Amino acid sequence: MPPAASTCRFSASALTATSASTSPSSLASRTASRPSTKQTRIDNARFFDGDLDRVPTHCITQGLGTIMSARHTCWWPAVWVKAEAVHHMAEGAVSAMWPGTILHHPHAVRLLDEGAASRLQLTGYYRETYAAGVAGSLELHRRERTTPCCSPLTRWSPVPRCTARLLAEIAKGTVTAMGAGAGPRAVDTAQGDVALGGVTVVPGFVDMHTHGGGSGAFPDATEEGSRAAVALQRRHGTTTLVASLVSAHPDELLREAAVLGEQVQDGLIAGIHLEGPWLSPMRCGAHEPSALRSPELAEVERVFTAAKGGVRMVTIAPELDGALPAIRRMVELGAVAAVGHTDASYEQAKAAIEAGATVATHLFNAMRPIHHREPGPVVALMEDPRVTVELINDGVHLHPALYRFVNREAGSERIALITDAMAAAGMEDGSYHLGSLAVDVVGGVAKVAGTDTIAGSTATMDLVFRNAVLNSGLPRDEALAIAVRQTSVIPARAVGLGEAGLLVGSAADLVVLNDDLRVARVMKDGAWVDLG
Numbered sequence: 005m006p007p008a009a010s011t012c013r014f015s016a017s018a019l020t021a022t023s024a025s026t027s028p029s030s031l032a033s034r035t036a037s038r039p040s041t042k043q044t045r046i047d048n049a050r051f052f053d054g055d056l057d058r059v060p061t062h063c064i065t066q067g068l069g070t071i072m073s074a075r076h077t078c079w080w081p082a083v084w085v086k087a088e089a090v091h092h093m094a095e096g097a098v099s100a101m102w103p104g105t106i107l108h109h110p111h112a113v114r115l116l117d118e119g120a121a122s123r124l125q126l127t128g129y130y131r132e133t134y135a136a137g138v139a140g141s142l143e144l145h146r147r148e149r150t151t152p153c154c155s156p157l158t159r160w161s162p163v164p165r166c167t168a169r170l171l172a173e174i175a176k177g178t179v180t181a182m183g184a185g186a187g188p189r190a191v192d193t194a195q196g197d198v199a200l201g202g203v204t205v206v207p208g209f210v211d212m213h214t215h216g217g218g219s220g221a222f223p224d225a226t227e228e229g230s231r232a233a234v235a236l237q238r239r240h241g242t243t244t245l246v247a248s249l250v251s252a253h254p255d256e257l258l259r260e261a262a263v264l265g266e267q268v269q270d271g272l273i274a275g276i277h278l279e280g281p282w283l284s285p286m287r288c289g290a291h292e293p294s295a296l297r298s299p300e301l302a303e304v305e306r307v308f309t310a311a312k313g314g315v316r317m318v319t320i321a322p323e324l325d326g327a328l329p330a331i332r333r334m335v336e337l338g339a340v341a342a343v344g345h346t347d348a349s350y351e352q353a354k355a356a357i358e359a360g361a362t363v364a365t366h367l368f369n370a371m372r373p374i375h376h377r378e379p380g381p382v383v384a385l386m387e388d389p390r391v392t393v394e395l396i397n398d399g400v401h402l403h404p405a406l407y408r409f410v411n412r413e414a415g416s417e418r419i420a421l422i423t424d425a426m427a428a429a430g431m432e433d434g435s436y437h438l439g440s441l442a443v444d445v446v447g448g449v450a451k452v453a454g455t456d457t458i459a460g461s462t463a464t465m466d467l468v469f470r471n472a473v474l475n476s477g478l479p480r481d482e483a484l485a486i487a488v489r490q491t492s493v494i495p496a497r498a499v500g501l502g503e504a505g506l507l508v509g510s511a512a513d514l515v516v517l518n519d520d521l522r523v524a525r526v527m528k529d530g531a532w533v534d535l536g
Contacts, residue, residue, distance in 0.1 A: 040059075040060065040061060045059045045061070174512040174527075174530045175530070176530065177511060177512055177529035177530035177531070178509065178510065178511060178512055178530065179506060179507060179508055179509065179510050179511075179512050180508065180509075181508060200516055200525075202519075203516050203517060203518060203524060204484065204516075204517040204518075204521070205506070205514055205515070205516050205517070206469075206484075206488050206491075206492070206506075206514065206515050206517060207488065207492040207493070207504055207505045207506050207513060207514060207515070208241065208242070208243025208244060208492065208504075208511075208513030208514055208515055208526070208527070208528065209240075209241045209242040209243065209244075209465035209466070209469065209491045209492060209515065210242070210243075210244045210245070210274075210491065210492050210495045210496045210501065210504055211237065211242045211244070211245040211246070211422060211423055211425075211465050211495070212245075212246045212277070212316075212317065212394070212420055212422060212495040212496075212498060212499045213246065213248050213277055213279070213365070213366070213394055213422040213423070213424050214233070214237060214242075214245050214246070214247070214248055214422070214423050214424065214425045214429075215247075215248045215249075215250065215279075215424070215425060215426045215427070215438060215460055216229065216232075216233040216425060216426050216427040216429065217232075217233045217236035217237050217423075217425050217426075217427065217428075217429030217430050217431075217464065218232045218233055218235060218236025218237075218427075218429065218430050218431065219232055219427050219428075219431055219436075220232030220233035220234075220235075220236070220427060221233065221426065221427040221436075221437070221438065222247040222248060222249060222264065222273075223249050223250050223252070223260060223438065223439045225259060225260040225263035225264060226263070227263075227267070229427075230247065230264070230267055230272060230273065231272065233247075233427070234272060234273065236429060236430040236464075237423075237425070237429070237464060237465070238526060238528060238533055239430075239523070239526065239533060239535050239536060240430070240464035240465060240466045240467075240523055240526075241464070241465055241466045241469070241515035241523050241526055242464070242465045243511075243513035243514075243515075243526070243527075243528045244274050244496065244501065244504070244513065245273060245274060246273065246274050246275045246276065246277045246316050246317065246499055247264055247267070247273040247275070247276055247277065248276075248277040248279050248424075249261075249264070249276065249277065249278055249279060249280070249439075250279055250280050250290070250291055250292070250438060250439035251279075251280030251281035251283060251288070251291040251292055251295040251296055251439065252280070252281060252292070252295050252439060252440075253281075253294075253295050254303065257281065257307060258306060258307060258310045261276065261278075261307050261308075261310040261311040261314075261315070262310040262311065262312075264276045264311065264314060265310065265311035265312035265313070265314040266312070267314075268311075268312070268313075268314035269312060269314070274316070274499075274501055275314055275315065275316025275317070275499060275501075276311055276314045276315045276316060276317075277315075277316060277317045277318070277319070277499075278307065278315060278317070278318040278319065279291075279319045279344070279345070279365065280295065280296070280319065280345070281295050281296055281297055282296075282297065282298065282299040282318075282319075282320045282321065282324060282327065282330065283296055283319065283320070283321050283344070283345035283346070284296075284321040284323065284324065284345055284346050284347045284348075286347040287321070287345045287346055287347050287370045287371060287372065288345060288370070289345060289369070289370040289457060289458070289459075290438050290439075290441055290443070290452050290457055290458070290459035290460060291345065291439070291441075292439055292440045292441060295439075295440075298324045298325045298326050298327070299320060299324060299326045299327055299330035300326060300330075301326070301329060301330060301333055304330055304333055304334060304337075305333075308334075308337050308339070313338070315334075315337070315338075315339045316339060316340060316499045316500065316501075317339060317340040317341075317342055317363065317499050318334050318339050318340070318341055318342065319342045319343075319344040319345060319365040320334075320341060320342070320343070320344075320356075320361075321343075321344070321345055321346035321347070321348060322343055322346060322348050322352050322353060322355060322356030322359075322361070322381075323346060323347060323348040323349070323352045327356070328355060328356065328359045331356055331359040331360050331361055332359050332360055334360075335359075335360035338500075340362055340363055340498065340499050340500060341356070341359070341360050341361040341362065341363070342361060342362075342363035342364065342365045342394075343356050343357075343361050343363070343364055343365065343381055343385060343391075344364065344365025344366060344370060344371070345365065345370045345371075346370075346371055346372065346381050347371075347372045348372065348380070348381045349372075349378060349380060349381075350378065350379045350380055350381070350383060350384045351384075352381075353380070353381035353384035353385060354384045354388075357384065357385075357388050357390060357391060361391070362390055362391055362392060362498070363391065363392050363393075363394065363420075363498055363499075364381075364382075364385035364386075364391055364392070364393040364394060365394055366394050366395070366396050366401065366422065366424055367382060367385060367386070367393040367394060367395055367410065368382060368401075368402060368406065369396060369401050369402075369458075386410065386413060386414045387414075389415075389418070391418065392418055392419070392420050392494060392495075392497075392498040393410060393414060393418055393419055393420070394420050394421075394422045395407060395410060395419055395420070395421055395422070396422055396423070396424045396461055396463070396468070397421050397468040397471045397472055397475070398423065398424075398461045398462075398463035398467060398468055398471070399467075399471055400448075400449055400458065400461060400463075401424070401458065401461065404471070404475035407471075407472065407475055407476070408475065408476065408477050411476070411486070416486045416489070416490065417489070417494065418494070419490050419494065420490060420494045420495035420498050421465070421468045421469070421472060421487075421490045421491050421495070422468070422495070423461055423463045423464060423465055423467075423468060424460050424461050424463075425460060425461050425462065425463055425464065426438045426443065426450055426459060426460035426461070426462070428443070428445045428450055428462045429461070429462045429463060429464055430462070430464060431445075431462070433445045433446055433447065433448070435453070436450070438450075438452075438459050438460055441453070441459065443459040443460075445462060448462050449462070450462055465491055466515070466517075466521070466522065466523050468491065469487050469491045469521065470520075470521045470522070472486070472487040472490060472491070473487050473521060492504040492505060493505055511529055511530075512527055512529060512530040513527060513528055513529065514526075514527045515527075523535070
């Protein structure tokens with residue numbers, strides 16, 4: 005399929021993306037304090053350490069007119085499903101499903117300034133007049149632990165929802181307009197416009213942890229291998245990826261970092277993830293044991309220098325000698341520190357978080373398991389709201405119940421879905437390698453040759469996206485909304501890539517999915533990708 009012209013538009017009759025604004029002129033402004041149902045209070049008890057007596061007994065219900073005229077609001081970005089409802093009230097049609105009810109719990113954040121409202125990406129009328137307000141909510145919340153400040157967690161892009169019709173305009177690789185309805189002119193295929201019909205359109209996937217695909221492996225550190233991996237993953241919807249290395253001996257690690265650093269500068273990859281060599285020998289997984297070592301600040305500096313500023317994330321076992329100073333230095337150098345391949349205790353994992361670690365590398369996998377007297381790193385990482393947890397939702401690394409469990413206990417806003425893919429992704433069963441280790445792939449499952457040790461995955465991001473929707477246990481629209489964020493917005497945020505999503509002014513990276521959530525088209529920087 006040829007690339008799109010420099011300017012094009014597309015329309016879709018059912019689409020997951022940011023919706024357009026709605027005029028509030030006819031919206032009711034009635035405000036009432038109503039008792040919360042018993043089930044609502046039970047659902048919110050987890051925000052109060054399980055103490056049902058501390059859960060607020062009332063909620064506020066009001067029309068959009070009240071919201072628009074009030075001077076303050078309470079938003080709950082730490083619990084995204086609630087925040088999604090608030091956004092639907094602000095930009096979607098008022099209906100029986102979204103009547104304007106806001107539930108109260110102690111993660112409320114009060115936004116007091118115009119800048120905070122503008123970060124919500126509100127459009128049209130709301131961009132000009134939005135006053136950030138829900139009347140009366142502060143009174144209900146006075147006895148709780150409200151934080152009176154502007155929150156850095158108000159990242160709304162994209163806010164997926166199903167609309168009757170959506171039109172987007174692309175120019176020079178950037179989204180220049182987006183809205184509901186027919187738009188100022190009809191779709192004109194002669195001008196490069198595309199009518200997609202009844203499809204689901206989501207932001208391009210962001211994979212923050214992948215070792216390769218399409219027979220190419222990033223640890224090989226060759227242009228041919230990296231391009232093969234990027235091409236395979238892009239055909240499956242990944243428009244942005246961070247290339248993951250594996251443990252290597254010092255000279256080889258420097259060579260790999262230097263080559264991939266050039267690829268970052270060339271724009272082929274978005275950054276480098278050093279998964280090793282500073283990992284636990286007890287939880288090394290598919291890493292060469294002889295290459296494992298404790299971190300030394302001098303080596304950290306050498307590797308970062310070789311990568312020319314390209315290191316985005318480093319996985320480290322915090323129980324190793326020198327790990328905490330290394331974490332602090334990595335963060336100072338602009339990288340994200342991640343806890344993984346670790347036999348750390350609960351206390352050691354907590355210390356790593358205090359030192360600056362903000363990601364859990366493939367939670368559960370290659371980690372000391374939970375024990376009722378020694379909770380270990382999994383519990384420490386899950387319970388700290390500063391930590392984004394990676395999950396390999398490929399159907400091999402984790403049981404679907406664990407995906408639901410982490411969504412419920414840590415919150416969907418803290419999950420970044422990853423592939424942890426290796427060279428065999430998108431390929432037939434056979435013999436491959438991951439770093440210096442031989443890998444056999446049988447039935448799509450990669451294992452270190454001659455062992456039962458899983459060696460990465462053969463997954464692509466469209467598969468983990470599909471699994472998230474199908475295994476969530478939620479209604480389809482709600483599951484889609486969560487999966488969109490966990491495969492684009494949250495991973496991009498976790499590794500410092502900025503906002504991701506279908507937003508005016510953002511890169512035109514998107515994936516078109518059919519009814520079975522399989523990739524039908526992919527756009528990267530405004531051009532349609534040849535899916536082969």
